[in-house]
Amino acid sequence: MLFGHGDDFYNSQNEVKINFSSNVWHGANLEKLKDHLNEQFDKLTRYPEPDAGTLKRLLARRYEMKENNIVVTNGSITAFYLLAQAWKGGKSMIAIPSFSEYEDACRLHGHEISFFPTSDDLSELSLEGQDFCWICNPNNPDGKLIHRTELLALIAANRQTTFIIDQAYVAFTTEDMLKPSDVKNHPNLILVQSISKAYNIPGLRIGYLIASPEKTEEINKYIIPWSVNAIAIEASKYILIHPAQFTLPIRKWQRETAELIYQLNKLDGLEVQPTSTTFFLVRLKKGTAAALKQYLWENHGILIRDASNFRGLDETYIRVSTQTTAENQVLVDAVKEWLAQQ
Template sequence: MLFGHGDDFYNSQSEIKINFSSNVWHGANLDKLKVNLIEQFDKLTRYPEPDAAQLKRLLARRYEIKENNLVVTNGSITAFYLLAQAWKGAKSMIAVPSFAEYEDACRLHGHEVSFFSTSDDLAELSLEGQDFCWICNPNNPDGRLIHRTELLSLIAANRQTKFIVDQAYVAFTTEDMLKPTDIYNHENLIIVQSISKAYNIPGLRIGYLIASPAIIEEVNKYIIPWSVNAVAIEASKYILIHPAQFTLPIRKWQRETAEFIYQLSKLDGLEVIPTATTFFLVRLKKGTAADLKQYLLSKYGILIRDASNFRGLDETYIRLSTQKSDENQELVNAMKEWLEQQ
């Protein structure tokens, strides 16, 4: 889905003043990171390590795992395509609605694809004959969350199936999530995470997958040398070495999200879907997501995510990521105005 994602900032013909469409932490202070990258500029005159070894070492130390449990990738999305490629023709079951690239990666590499709903009772889920189960947790686009104990029980009960758990939004909740060390008790678990979401650097494209050495060895057969560039490596190293500079105030952001949802819920003509994160779905009871998106963009310079292209959703769904309080209120006012015109 090359052009089917949320943040189509690059494609807008109008000035975008507020961006609700991208699920990243908007308040990250990148000043010191910027200075560091300028100081590291000369590294662009040399090839980076073929496998981002220094960054891998830092990640292993942070998560108390071994380096042979890690693959650093050009964004977490690359990890999905590598996994699908390494097991061409496998049988994959995907939770929906969710990130479209799981399905796209699987179909590109000849997987037999089936689906289950994120609202299904996991205890009743049948994975017989399935090679892979793909789960986004917390889930994009609805912010639904499977608690760690429930997810580990599912993984333990289906050892014949490899579970690819996308934790790109692990920093966007205070709930108990899978830990990298969980792979030692569950060899069929693959955790994929992103460095960019919590630090507002999605343009750098940096992510990683964590799994057993056997799985890592298979994935490494398909890694392209130098697939992670020097700027992304240096930025990620700086963030890992200076974590205090990049603390995401998740509880404050959650309070702002709760207030945002409360204000939206007072509007006639829409339904806010409950979430465990700082982003959420809204179902329009009148009008379409495409029309609302165009209205907000052309009149107010506000960009939202038309969520109609998520499998399982339709043209009435939008996704919003909480911004600053005054910006949230500006969107509430603009949506109220639009709804009154429908």
């Protein structure tokens, strides 16, 4: 899906003053990273490493894994397409509502696809005959999550199925999530992680997957040389070497999220869905997501995510990612204004 994702900032004909549509940490201080990348500018005159090898080694040391457990990709989305391609024609079961690119990647490479609601009891989920199970955890768009023990039990009980777990939003919760070391004990587990979300650098497109050496060997057959650019590699290495500069204040952000949800729930005409992260779904009881998005965009310079194109949702759902306290209040007041006109 080339279009229809959350952050269509690029498509705006009006000034976007506040962006609630993109699930990234909005408060990252990138000044020192900017200075570092300016110093690395000359790297643009040379080809990058064919496989982002220096970054792969840093990740391996960080997680106490071997290098052949890791594949660095041009954003986590590239990992999904590589996985679908490496095992083209497989049978895939996908949790919904969730990121549409799992389905798009599988369809492109001839997978037989079925779906199950994220609200299902996982202990009763039947995966017989399924080659792959795709789960976003924490889940996009609703912010729900499956606890580590429950997920590991599901993986252990279905060894014939490979679980592709998208942990792009792992930094956006304080709950216990899967760890890279879990791959050592569960060869049917593939973890996909994003570097861009928690550090507010989505434009650099950088991510990676962690899997058994047997699986990464198969995936590497489809990697395009130089698919990760030199600046993305250098930015990621800098972040890994200087983690203290990029500490995400998750508990503060969660408190701001709770307050925003409280204020929105006070409005007559909508209902906020429970979340375990800093983004969440809102169901409108009147009007449509498209109409609200257009109103906020044109009248207040506010961008939200129309979530109607997520499989399993309809035209009444929007997704919101919490911003600053002051910006959150601007959103609440603007939504209240729109609801009064419905």
